[in-house]
Amino acid sequence: MVGDLSMGQPFDQSRRTARLVQMLANACNGAGEHTEIGRQVALLRWSGCTANAEGFTRLLGDDVEGRNAMLSQTLNAAGLRAMRRSTPLAQIHCEVSGDIASTLGLRSEVEHGLRNVFEQYDGAGRPSGLRHPQVPEVVYQVLLAGDLEILSRMHGLEAALQWISSHRDQRYPAALATELLQHAEDWLDQLRQPQAVASRGAAAPVSLTLVGDVIDLKLPWLAGYSRRSSELAREAARLSGLPALAVDHLGQAALIHGIGRAAVPNRIWNTPGALLEGDLEQVRLVPYWTSRACGQIPALAVSGQVAAHAYERLDGSGYFRSLNADALQTEHRLLAAALAWQALVSDRPWRPAFSHDAAACLLLEEAGQGRFDPRSCQAVIAAACGETSMTVCKPCGGLLSERETEILRRISTGGSNKEVARQLGISPSTVRTHVESVFRKLQCTTRAAATLKALTLGLI
Template sequence: MDERDSGVTLAELLAAFSLATDLGLGQPMEHLLRSWQIASRLGRLVGLPDDQQPTLFHVAMLSWVGCVADAPEVTASFGDDIVFRADSYQADLGGLSGMAFFLGHAGRGQPLPQRLRVAATMVATGGTRVMRGIQGHCLVTSTLADQLGLPEETSAAVRQFFARWDGQGVPRGVRGEQIALVVRLFHLADVVEVHHRRGGVSAAVEVARARSGSQFDPRLVEAFCSTAVEVLPVATDEYDAHQLFSRDPGLTCRLSDDDLDAALVALADFTDLRCPTRAGHSRGVADLSAEAARRLRLPAGEVTMVYRAGLVHDVGLHGVPTTILDKPTPLTATEEERLRAASYFTERVLSRPKALARLGAIAGLAHERMDGSGYHRGVGGQAVPLPGRILAAACAFHELVEPRSSRPARTLKEATGVIRAEIAAGRLDQAAADAVLAAAGAGTRRRVAGPAGLTPRELEVLGLIARGAATGDVASRLGISRKTAGTHIERIYAKTGASSRSTATLFALRSGLLGALDDRPDSHVAP
């Protein structure tokens, strides 16, 4: 058990993840954060108790997460799932208007006969398939709330997310004040934020009044319309998560290292639900990366960092429609570009706070290649630090042994051959890829040495002297004697063939041991 402070709060983590959810909703990043701020302000005006503000935040951050779980089903019925959800903000989904919306999107992107079949099935079944998908969304989201250790009232609230004031939502018959106040507040805020951003205060007020008594609580609508200018965000509103949460003691509790790992695993599993053939991908890449890092004898802190980066490296896929992720035929040039943008989204989603930004910087390297042919930055060689090289090799290997809609899973032997070819072509780093293959049980099972046979302690010392630390500085930073530090430096020089700090630094650069990702704590324990 590792109960040490991870430096990250659950609120900060969920706020970051909500940016990816925004992408899956077809909205710009910070939509859910703005919606939460609207709901929070309105809640204070209508008497929401302060001790329920954290529940409101968690409902706002989690309620849409389950949409990734039903993305394949949405795609089967309505085509591009992101476009479908973006368009849904313009329609009242209850009654005849809802049926008109669903029929208008039925079979989108399919030939006309297929569209007609989907629409006919929807009419014949009364939309029961859609309802089952909605129910599944609610149940899956409440499961995530439980996995994150949130109170039962939060789980109960997110199960009501698709309920309506008029009782025409899911669960059927749940209506009016049976719906938790935090849910009713977010229902209104989620929609008016979109209309306000697109059409100003008048558009937000108009949609609120139009859906009063059907989707929305009439009392909340009246309170909102009379205070809209005060409640709605302005261009200067600040969305720095740390500053926002510091105002609410219920959102400032920081996670232990173990709790952070558990939360990241839960979110990784939800990310992989976006595409059926990717189930377990993020966990698999994380485990493989961590074991490869151990075999390369990286320090414990770096093993932990690359493990966590593996868990989140695909979070940007929320911005890519399932029609692309699960396409059985080759992607078009435009579709390729959308897929390549996912690693950029991953880095941006995790760009703050600082503790997550370090993860995002590594995670964003998962598809880079040593010859510069990868994405999204197209960097190569020494510009890719060793953690990034490990993650890239682990991701490449794990994708090969997973089935895809266009091919069956490769055998271990076949995948090994492909990775060996990538090494020979200069696209994957040999040391990193060898360690990944060894971790996967391919080839040698001996422990892979670090670059030039350096020990974890020697790697730490090399990082320090390459940054300009003198022998005394090394001793002080690592809590060892000056003599021991000097011995480490001598061994580093002997193993790397270096004769000075400069040549040792060049070795570190060539081996991917330095870069912007180095600024991370040494105290983390490997998972």
């Protein structure tokens, strides 16, 4: 699904292609293990595309829409000329895909297919320019099935069949293409029927750290972000006293929260400063895509929903649901704080990483503005500093001045302006001015609310 989104495709494109590959493989060679090999190559053929997203951004300007145009055969003349320089990007993609297959312990035929997934019958493919019969049969099957699925969806069945027919003995063997052309309409009709998720029995589970790593490859400056966020969120959850199962779900959520990031072009992620409204709208959809993807994987039902709340804020300014504090659970608040912290202490193309002290200052000030949960921020800061218990941290830079803090401490215990003025040897009007400043900084209008916020932020 990450691969589909990165290529500008619906996130069921690879699954639809995999079903077509199985039909084609079965029609040509009957039932057998080769159909499962074809299915796995089809499902993983885009698994390396986050690794070369930055390269496609430089090549085509937009890594997501550019690759969509490449797959749908709608690249303009400039794009076609640029693609002549894409061999190094294909090499990156194939190497990463092959390594993923190896890491997952899949069969050597699957790995071999993925390492050559862009090769073609006539030698015009990439990265090695292999010719038939050096190209694995499964590569032809996946290429054919993918062309049929994408072109029929984008241009209609008749146009797709004509295009495939015109590329026989160029992209794929004529005999194999002819077999597909004979059954294409019927097979596409079968795709309209939902397919139950089949149990894979004793298949080994996939490590979510691998998924997080693949997600992070999309942006060179994001490497390791999901892993570090997961470790931080887990530790903050333990310090907060969450049960073990909730800690696990939170750690998983941090690893997969960026699934939807694949759908957003790198040019947007690399933009410093405020985004255009249209670009911001794409960013707001990141947790939506994460939610939709995880919702189709039963094992990620709980952690996926936590991940979908990664960018919500207590004051309702977050996305994609714009929820407020009443709708956000402890796990949601911890995840949001952990991700914000990890972003602050990481280098970005437009700024260096903040120090821990500066990051704590910024995070607590955001909490003071009502966007993050103060207790969750305290837990994250404590976890990041290697502490074994929660400690109260005061915002850097003095959110309140020393005099304002002293006056707030006194009025919080019930002292009137006149009483505080007498105790401190200043005029009641000066006390009133300081109180008004405190209310403004804490965004409060009553003493009770100011006292509560100051206590949660560790100001008094």
